[in-house]
Amino acid sequence: MYEMLDIAHVVADLSNVTGEVGTIPVTGTPDVTGTTRAMRTPVVGRFAPTPSGRMHLGNVYAMLAAWLSARAADGRIILRIEDIDQPRVLPDADRWIMDDLTWLGLTWDGEPVYQSQRLDRYADAIRMLSTLSSSTSCSPSVSSATVTADHLTFRTNAIYPCFCSRSDIRAASAPQEGDGFVVYPGTCRRLLQHNPDETRARLEHGDQHSLRLFAPNRNVQFTDRVFGSQTFNLAHDLGDTVIRRADGIVSYQLAVTVDDLDMGVTDVVRGRDLLRSTALQLYIREQLIASGWLADNNCDDSDDSDDRDLSERSDSTVASASVDEVSDNAFVEVSAATSVGVPSFAHLPLIDNAAGKRLAKRQRSLDMGVLRARGVSAHRVIGYCAWLLGLLAQPEPCAARDLIDHFSWERLAANRSDRRVPDDPFADFVGSDDAGAH
Known part of the structure; x- marks a missing residue:
């Protein structure tokens, strides 16, 4: 039996009347005999291909790893067709993918789920994230300005509109060393904070804009089965992230987080290029749960009752990555713990030609x-x-x-x-x- 869940557990001290949340990290690997509640949670993995063309050897390598990870634990595999970015979708590519998976013997459970059929669910997530108060979304030291438009409440410490073009961002930013990742410089967040009337006027004028999620100065820590302990600072390593593009398409980061929560996914296997994204998705996951996401009983839009049951049962597991908040003057631990089990992660070395x-x-x-x-x-x-x-x-x-x-x-x-x-x-x-x- 391999390690099924090796993410550090964190328990929130909800009785702390000062508003500071304590943490109790549980180190090490849970007992493989299944003595913990987390270990008794059914394993649910997923295939999540983008139907932009035929699968290549690197895709099969990743899908074989995901399939084996779930099947070795007597778990289930969901097939999720990530077709939300319609301009990239190639007609019939989803059928080619399913045919190739069947040919390879990589079976899945239930009917395929298409992201393009879940747009209302992603819109719900954006609305719920926009309702978060500053106390749940960031450090109290970060001031918040508010503008309401398009049935959403925009805050500098939650979701806000961004009018910047790619060239604007490149001109104002420097890429991270090593991988060229560009951290957004916060231009439109400062606009909302210092001149909310201008933000409101541009929205009323119909200026094209994306939606960004504020990234607080917090460290997200998780343990990867392949790459070990990982720590990323949301503000410094990721920055405020687009969750809905200017063309209206919901971002991968939001959609995959919503889907994994709704479908009760416990086992995530993908390429190492998404290690950084894992930290962001854990934060989005935390914020959705804080907003009451799983209080909605309609967590799964599919007709597969097993999937619904898994999503509903997932709230019995206490397991989380550790999230630390960093203030200007001190390093203070805070909890990312929820009543929902955080998935196990395995990020794979990439395949080069x-x-x-x-x-x-x-x-x-x-x-x-x-x-x-x-x-x-x-x-x-x-x-x-x-x-x-x-x-x-x-x-x-x-x-x-x-x-x-x-x-x-x-x-x-x-x-x-x-x-x-x-x-x-x-x-x-x-x-x-x-x-x-x-």
Whole structure:
């Protein structure tokens, strides 16, 4: 049995009349015999592909890891088609993805869930986040100005409108060292704080704007199964983040957080490029729950009663990442604890091509359509991805189900470096090894 939940537990001291919240961190790994309530929570993983093209080898590698993580714990897998960014969606790509997953033996449970059918749910989340008071959204030392428009309340310490273009942001910002990530400089937050009348006038005039979520000066800490302990400061490492774009499309960060909460997801597996995003999603999750999100009994828009039950049962688990608030004068611990279990996270090393660049769907040589047309078997693809995950000593053909009993995160955690694959890793094996595998 592998580590099912290794995020530090945090318990809130709700009796503290001063308004400061204490924390009691519980270190170490829960007992694998299942003696804790958290360990008895059913494991729910998810596939979350974007239907912008055919799956490539890197996608299969990540989905195999997610599938094995859930199945090794006798858990369930939800298939969520992340088609919210309609301009990127390729017609029929969702069907190609489902066909490839079936061919590979990576089954899922229940009917697929489409983000494009959950837009009202995301709008509800934005409305609820906009109602948060300053005491729940940030340090009391941060002053708040308020403007009401479009049935939303905009605050400098919650959600506010941003009129900046990308060029405006680039001109006012410096990228983070290393990965080029740009932290928003807070231009429109300061506009709302110092000149709310101008913000109101621009909204009434119909100026195009996105919506941003204020990032307080707080550290978010979580333990990743592969990359270990992680700490990100919301203000310094992420900044105020767009949750609805100027074209009206809800951001990935908000949508995935809402979906994981609603669907009772307990097991998140994805690429290491999303480590930073995990901190933001944990914060959004905390804020949604603080706003009363799970008090709504209609947590799942699907007809799958099992999914609804899992979402409703998730509130019996006490588990959370640690969130620390940093003031100008002191380092003060505060709690991100809720009555809802925080998922376990595993972020995978990335898969690069022969040139050392991350695999992309535009690189057709390693997409499933091309590989299947060439006669590469499903078992060969699974075996190669299992080797990339450190589960096999050599890239040998095998079925996904044959890996379940031997699955562990330990080997991958021991080698966190990104993988590099040749342009044609199957050149010597097409039709030569497992012709009977489909």
